[in-house]
Amino acid sequence: MTYYPMIHLTIAEAHRGLKSKKFSCVELTKAYLERIKKVDQKIHAYLTVTSETALEAAKTIDKKGQFSNALTGIPISLKDVVCTKGIKTTGASKMLENFVPPYDAHVWERLQAAGCVLLGKVNTDEFTMGSSTENSFFGPTRNPWNLDYVPGGSSGGGAASVAADECAFSIGTDTGGSIRQPASLCSTVGLKVTYGRVPRHGVMSYAASFATIGPLAKTVEDIALIMNVIAGNSEHDATTPDIPVPDYTKFLKKDLKGLTVGVPKEFFGEGVEAEVADTIHREIEVLKKLGATVIDVSLPLTKYAIPAYYILVKSEASADMARYDGIRFGYATKDAKNLEEFYMKTRGEGFGDEVKRTIMLGTYALSAGYYDAFYLKAAKVRALMKREYEEVFKQCDVLAAPVSPMAGFKIGDKADDPLAMYMADILTVPINLAGVPAMSVPAGFSKAGLPIGLQLIANQYKEETLIHVGHAYEQATEWHKQKPTL
Amino acid sequence: MKLSHDEVRKIARLARLGLTDAEVEKFSKQLSDILSYSKMLDEVDTSGVEPIAQITGLTTVTFADELKPCENPEELLKCSPNPTKDGLIQVKSVFE
Numbered sequence: 001m002t003y004y005p006m007i008h009l010t011i012a013e014a015h016r017g018l019k020s021k022k023f024s025c026v027e028l029t030k031a032y033l034e035r036i037k038k039v040d041q042k043i044h045a046y047l048t049v050t051s052e053t054a055l056e057a058a059k060t061i062d063k064k065g066q067f068s069n070a071l072t073g074i075p076i077s078l079k080d081v082v083c084t085k086g087i088k089t090t091g092a093s094k095m096l097e098n099f100v101p102p103y104d105a106h107v108w109e110r111l112q113a114a115g116c117v118l119l120g121k122v123n124t125d126e127f128t129m130g131s132s133t134e135n136s137f138f139g140p141t142r143n144p145w146n147l148d149y150v151p152g153g154s155s156g157g158g159a160a161s162v163a164a165d166e167c168a169f170s171i172g173t174d175t176g177g178s179i180r181q182p183a184s185l186c187s188t189v190g191l192k193v194t195y196g197r198v199p200r201h202g203v204m205s206y207a208a209s210f211a212t213i214g215p216l217a218k219t220v221e222d223i224a225l226i227m228n229v230i231a232g233n234s235e236h237d238a239t240t241p242d243i244p245v246p247d248y249t250k251f252l253k254k255d256l257k258g259l260t261v262g263v264p265k266e267f268f269g270e271g272v273e274a275e276v277a278d279t280i281h282r283e284i285e286v287l288k289k290l291g292a293t294v295i296d297v298s299l300p301l302t303k304y305a306i307p308a309y310y311i312l313v314k315s316e317a318s319a320d321m322a323r324y325d326g327i328r329f330g331y332a333t334k335d336a337k338n339l340e341e342f343y344m345k346t347r348g349e350g351f352g353d354e355v356k357r358t359i360m361l362g363t364y365a366l367s368a369g370y371y372d373a374f375y376l377k378a379a380k381v382r383a384l385m386k387r388e389y390e391e392v393f394k395q396c397d398v399l400a401a402p403v404s405p406m407a408g409f410k411i412g413d414k415a416d417d418p419l420a421m422y423m424a425d426i427l428t429v430p431i432n433l434a435g436v437p438a439m440s441v442p443a444g445f446s447k448a449g450l451p452i453g454l455q456l457i458a459n460q461y462k463e464e465t466l467i468h469v470g471h472a473y474e475q476a477t478e479w480h481k482q483k484p485t486l
Numbered sequence: 487m488k489l490s491h492d493e494v495r496k497i498a499r500l501a502r503l504g505l506t507d508a509e510v511e512k513f514s515k516q517l518s519d520i521l522s523y524s525k526m527l528d529e530v531d532t533s534g535v536e537p538i539a540q541i542t543g544l545t546t547v548t549f550a551d552e553l554k555p556c557e558n559p560e561e562l563l564k565c566s567p568n569p570t571k572d573g574l575i576q577v578k579s580v581f582e
Contacts (some may be wrong), residue, residue, distance in 0.1 A: 348504025435541030
């Protein structure tokens, strides 16, 4: 028996199939496990496949036979920084190579309560630090559209697993583009939520004032269904405000009448490939045809986003990484004379290059004599950027721009040049600095056949606007229906 | 901006991060490049601007100060790569 047609289904379609008993949750789960077995040796999206527990969970769900929630019985992957009780969670780091968390991340608790089935844990740059998934201790993930290319990062394993139909959807994290950029490079939908919209309890932290958790999925409708389960405040995370969560499926409308779309000229300037800029300009015409008013807007501080972002994020990360000291969990050196040498060796042996650069850069920017010139200066520029976004959203409801300045890059191309790698985030980090939500939706392909994503950006807590615009756009286009050949 | 090898070693020591000589050499160059690039922030006039770290405007969030039992102390201790005794983790001595 072949299970293959099921793996292409969206969440909404799979839900209808499960509910009408067209197929069982066990059959759906087996279909994905077979797919993983068949294609993942080429892609390396998964670090851990949890076949046994997945099938057990699927059996239990079939026995109950209740598919009241749209996510009940839906097989998923989780980025390997989301703690899963009893299941290895590595952060793609040697530091946590054998770490088995004693508790579940809150977002995973919410997904389990809805009845999701975990297929496994997917690859990321070490502790999410990177834009290509090459910084994984376990080796890179490959882009399903072209195996010589990176899938983007840091949620590269998640985006690849969705694009290759190795799961129905994935949960990733976005600190500076880590959901949107891989979504763009792999032709999936990816949502970066407003800071604090989804609780981060139990998810390994990169930079506490920037990091967000969000979904990667096949359609905007699916994003709405996932958000209905994972969004909302929690006592486990003090940064989640008590703002009501709407039913996001109510915003799946077909036209954009009465909506104003702003096109920020700085997102089409220096460093952005002409092919990418042209594609996005062409797709903005689709928004116009759907009834939106399109206006030109300006965000002049955009060119300062990379230095402001990297100074602040690396500073926060240098503190976040202090917990990996070999005492309470994770890797510990075998050979040290005293406690200081134990720390030095454990951290020197356990961390990869980008994490080391991060700790050094952050420690320097926060150290006496440099704090004002680097950290404080960047935090003031961030305040100005937030103001700039507040102003721009007085003129329009949503911004439309590219996600990635290039349609893709080859594995190895930027691996030895950290500054060139940071530049890959030039169009995504401003959004995290401003704390606003943004979404990548499939919007075309380069001449070389690599996916290009359209970035939609809205004001804080306006995820529903992104879902509205993204869905209407998706209904008018066919890009999201294309599949890579594997 | 140029970070000398000694400066790199000093920062690494502050961060309790052991580096090999080859890493000191490599990071000295890479960190100098990144910091030099970051100096472009000086072009932005930030006089009179308050720095920001909480981006959605939340102010002090509190919860009731109540004691709650730890649900799984044994499991938490089992995560440690070091020997444990009487619910404590045994570490190397601070002095030799």
